[in-house]
Amino acid sequence: MHINTKNLKAIQDLYPDELAHCYGCGKSNPDGFQLKTYLVGDETIAYFTPQPKYTALPGSVYGGLIASILDCHGTGSAAAFVCKNEHISLVDATTIPVRCVTALLKIDFKNPTPMGVELELKGKLRSIEGRKIWVDMTLTANGIICATGEILAIRLKD
Numbered sequence: 001m002h003i004n005t006k007n008l009k010a011i012q013d014l015y016p017d018e019l020a021h022c023y024g025c026g027k028s029n030p031d032g033f034q035l036k037t038y039l040v041g042d043e044t045i046a047y048f049t050p051q052p053k054y055t056a057l058p059g060s061v062y063g064g065l066i067a068s069i070l071d072c073h074g075t076g077s078a079a080a081f082v083c084k085n086e087h088i089s090l091v092d093a094t095t096i097p098v099r100c101v102t103a104l105l106k107i108d109f110k111n112p113t114p115m116g117v118e119l120e121l122k123g124k125l126r127s128i129e130g131r132k133i134w135v136d137m138t139l140t141a142n143g144i145i146c147a148t149g150e151i152l153a154i155r156l157k158d
């Protein structure tokens with residue numbers, strides 16, 4: 001079921017302008033994917049429909065693209081979970097003081113990811129250990145989990 005995100009703020013839209021050029025999720029990168037991650041309750045969600053140019057085998061999505069969107073969903077999720085943990089409201093904010101980058105990303109490709117359908121990415125917090133944030137992720141198409149991911153994001157010092 002596609003969650004209505006119309007009234008939610010994407011975590012990437014709360015990154016300060018100087019950090020909004022990421023190829024995967026920067027709102028200021030017109031050539032990038034501009035992935036949007038939303039915090040919904042205890043989990044994060046993002047939707048993305050790959051263009052046909054990201055084909056691997058005919059009809060299926062290139063694994064590098066899958067890793068790319070899970071990378072940005074993972075860091076976005078990590079930032080969102082830190083905000084939740086520290087009671088930083090995403091509703092009232094225009095920017096957030098939390099920046100996370102990927103230290104480790106693991107993807108398991110479970111099934112071919114079909115081209116031409118909307119992909120649903122979900123994230124769940126595993127743990128926050130100081131500056132280390134572990135997030136578990138799934139990528140689903142047509143109700144089938146096509147990939148799972150785990151990310152270790154590191155919160156940057158000021």
Ligand SMILES: CCCCCCCC(=O)SCCNC(=O)CCNC(=O)[C@H](O)C(C)(C)COP(=O)(O)OP(=O)(O)OC[C@H]1O[C@@H](n2cnc3c(N)ncnc32)[C@H](O)[C@@H]1OP(=O)(O)O
Pocket residue numbers: 015019022024071072075099100101102103104130131132152154156157
């Ligand atoms: C804000 C907009 C962001 C958009 C991001 C989009 C997603 C991305 O693509 S980010 C780009 C790709 N990632 C990068 O370029 C990061 C490159 N790496 C770095 O800059 C650094 O190694 C960095 C910041 C991750 C960690 O460096 P530093 O801040 O010095 O921390 P450091 O002390 O080495 O590590 C912190 C902890 O993480 C652990 N750690 C670091 N890397 C790893 C790893 N690969 N595996 C396991 N543990 C790790 C360390 O052991 C340490 O643990 P502990 O606190 O228990 O001793």
